Amino acid sequence: MASIERFSWAARGRSFRYAFAGLKLLVVQHNAWLHAALTLAAVAAGLVLGIDRMDWLGIVVAIALVWFAEAINTAIEHLCDVVSPGPSEAVRQAKDIAAGAVLICAVAAALIGALVFLPHVTRW
Numbered sequence: 001m002a003s004i005e006r007f008s009w010a011a012r013g014r015s016f017r018y019a020f021a022g023l024k025l026l027v028v029q030h031n032a033w034l035h036a037a038l039t040l041a042a043v044a045a046g047l048v049l050g051i052d053r054m055d056w057l058g059i060v061v062a063i064a065l066v067w068f069a070e071a072i073n074t075a076i077e078h079l080c081d082v083v084s085p086g087p088s089e090a091v092r093q094a095k096d097i098a099a100g101a102v103l104i105c106a107v108a109a110a111l112i113g114a115l116v117f118l119p120h121v122t123r124w
Helices: 009-027 030-049 053-083 089-123
Strands: none
Touching (some): 009 030, 030 053, 053 089
């Protein structure tokens, strides 16, 4: 049975440093640049169109969902490359499934964006 580490502020600080290091690795990915551009576009559209609090909730959840999926996908790809550096059908399938998860989240985010923004655009 694993021992439970005592709480320390230093350990929490290290956890945040590791998390920020992970985010730094994430944002250098090519797909992350696309996500960043679309994130900025969604936020700009929300500000210009003056969406309400509930609409912002949907937009924030959609943005977080896509970024979360992309982070998990990137982690899986890195791990697969270490575990199996050579060609492997199982690794290819794992990477494809992880990429598919990002696609599912991106399509859901696009639908949320359409549901939020289209009524405002048609009135504008």
